[in-house]
Amino acid sequence: MTDDTFAxxxxDTPGPVLVDFWAPWCQPCLKLAPVLSExxxxxxxxxxxxxxxVDENPDTTxxxxxxxxxxxxLFQDGAAxxxxVGARPKPALAAQLATLVP
Incomplete structure (x- = not known):
């Protein structure tokens, strides 16, 4: 995704969308990526x-x-x-998302 395609x-996407702001040099980001995929x-x-x-898309960042x-x-119907902030273990992140996403 890019600044140009963010909207x-x-x-413009109905329902919940979780946007992961990351960078390829960020080790916690790289560790979080497979958790988010799961x-x-x-x-x-x-x-x-x-x-x-974030480095390639400074406007949205x-x-x-x-x-x-x-x-x-987390965006719901286009609204943040x-x-x-920060990497979380999968159980902690799942618990937090469970309160936000039906």
Whole structure:
């Protein structure tokens, strides 16, 4: 996903979309990626998970005030409703998402 496709892929998408703000040099981000893939598979159609490279897409990164990575922002019907800063173990992240995604 890019700054140019963010609106289409996140803001115009009905339902929950979790955006992972990351960078390829960020070790916690790289460790979190497979966890997010597993959660995306477990949630199926109930949650869309996408990633945005902060170095390649500064406009969206700045627009949402991302200053530390990894940062995940949950959008519901185009509106940012919650953010999670920092890598979390899968059980902790799953528990947090369970309160936000039906």
């Amino acid at each position: 289409t892929e996140v803001l 959660l995306a598979a477990e949630y199926g159609d109930r949650l869309r998970v996408v990633a945005l490279d 700045q627009a949402y005030g991302v200053v530390s990575i990894p940062t995940m922002i 409703v919650s953010s999670i």
